[in-house]
Amino acid sequence: MKTLSETRLFGGVQGVYSHPSAATGTEMTFGLFLPRAARTGKVPLLWFLSGLTCTHENAMTKAGAQAWAAEHGIAVVFPDTSPRGDGVADDAAFDLGQGAGFYVNATQAPWAGHYRMWDYIATDLTRVLFDGFALDEGRQAITGHSMGGHGALSLAMGLPGRFASVSAFAPIANPTQSDWGRKQFTAYLGADESAWSAHDATLLMRAHGFDGPVLVDQGGADQFLGLLRPEALAEAMVARRQEGIFRMQPGYDHSYFFIATFIRDHIAFHARAMADSGGSGAGS
Numbered sequence: 135m136k137t138l139s140e141t142r143l144f145g146g147v148q149g150v151y152s153h154p155s156a157a158t159g160t161e162m163t164f165g166l167f168l169p170r171a172a173r174t175g176k177v178p179l180l181w182f183l184s185g186l187t188c189t190h191e192n193a194m195t196k197a198g199a200q201a202w203a204a205e206h207g208i209a210v211v212f213p214d215t216s217p218r219g220d221g222v223a224d225d226a227a228f229d230l231g232q233g234a235g236f237y238v239n240a241t242q243a244p245w246a247g248h249y250r251m252w253d254y255i256a257t258d259l260t261r262v263l264f265d266g267f268a269l270d271e272g273r274q275a276i277t278g279h280s281m282g283g284h285g286a287l288s289l290a291m292g293l294p295g296r297f298a299s300v301s302a303f304a305p306i307a308n309p310t311q312s313d314w315g316r317k318q319f320t321a322y323l324g325a326d327e328s329a330w331s332a333h334d335a336t337l338l339m340r341a342h343g344f345d346g347p348v349l350v351d352q353g354g355a356d357q358f359l360g361l362l363r364p365e366a367l368a369e370a371m372v373a374r375r376q377e378g379i380f381r382m383q384p385g386y387d388h389s390y391f392f393i394a395t396f397i398r399d400h401i402a403f404h405a406r407a408m409a410d411s412g413g414s415g416a417g418s
């Protein structure tokens with residue numbers, strides 16, 4: 135692992151690091167905020183998965199998470215959204231290829247070689263984080279925005295027991311029924327739609343839900359509402375009797391201004407759930 139930068143803020147440290155990933159076969163960059171408490175003991179970890187076109191940097195610099203993470207004594211990791219580099223397949227469209235990994239393991243050419251973002255998050259980056267930093271593997275939670283909200287919800291429901299809580303800002307909530315999903319799943323996973331359902335938050339919610347609290351915020355003036363399909367997830371949460379809160383926020387769009395407005399609530403929500411979850415030890 136290489137340290138690219140470490141900068142003091144809110145009494146903690148905002149680091150940027152890179153490391154070789156066996157999952158993607160590339161060098162990957164991530165941001166990690168460690169609160170002051172990490173100097174003397176292991177702290178809980180919140181994952182923040184970003185959306186289309188983002189690198190590790192967007193949420194790290196624009197979401198405003200660190201002030202509240204420092205207050206609650208929790209770390210926040212900001213992973214990249216895809217493998218990158220000259221030897222990595224790409225597409226001219228902003229919603230496919232580099233910056234648009236969709237948190238799946240691609241099985242189709244030309245993507246299968248490097249686009250393994252599920253394994254990257256679930257396994258590779260997990261080991262780098264818990265082996266390299268003062269983080270409590272038994273206290274993890276996950277959030278994300280848009281494509282990253284899709285990633286957070288599908289990883290949380292796909293890896294039962296791992297995350298104490300899950301939240302999302304304007305998630306791509308029902309990708310198997312949206313052009314933000316069908317296009318990418320066809321490219322990465324192939325035309326057989328049976329391989330897609332493990333990556334659709336609405337279908338996962340209908341099938342088994344999440345064993346813990348869920349918080350979803352959606353802007354009412356989001357320019358991508360038709361692609362995000364929040365109503366499908368909200369209906370599935372009610373049908374499942376899922377513990378959780380779905381909030382429509384009138385007037386808010388899809389931007390980081392929306393995220394920055396509500397991030398305080400999400401950090402407090404996850405801090406509470408991770409404190410309740412026991413911690414120290416058996417993270418899976």
Ligand SMILES: N[C@@H](CCC(=O)N[C@@H](CS)C(=O)NCC(=O)O)C(=O)O
Nearest residue numbers: 185186187188192228280281389390
């Ligand atoms: N560039 C796209 C929109 C991409 C977009 O809105 N990306 C969101 C995530 S889905 C984002 O976080 N962008 C980066 C940023 O705002 O910093 C378009 O023009 O339609």
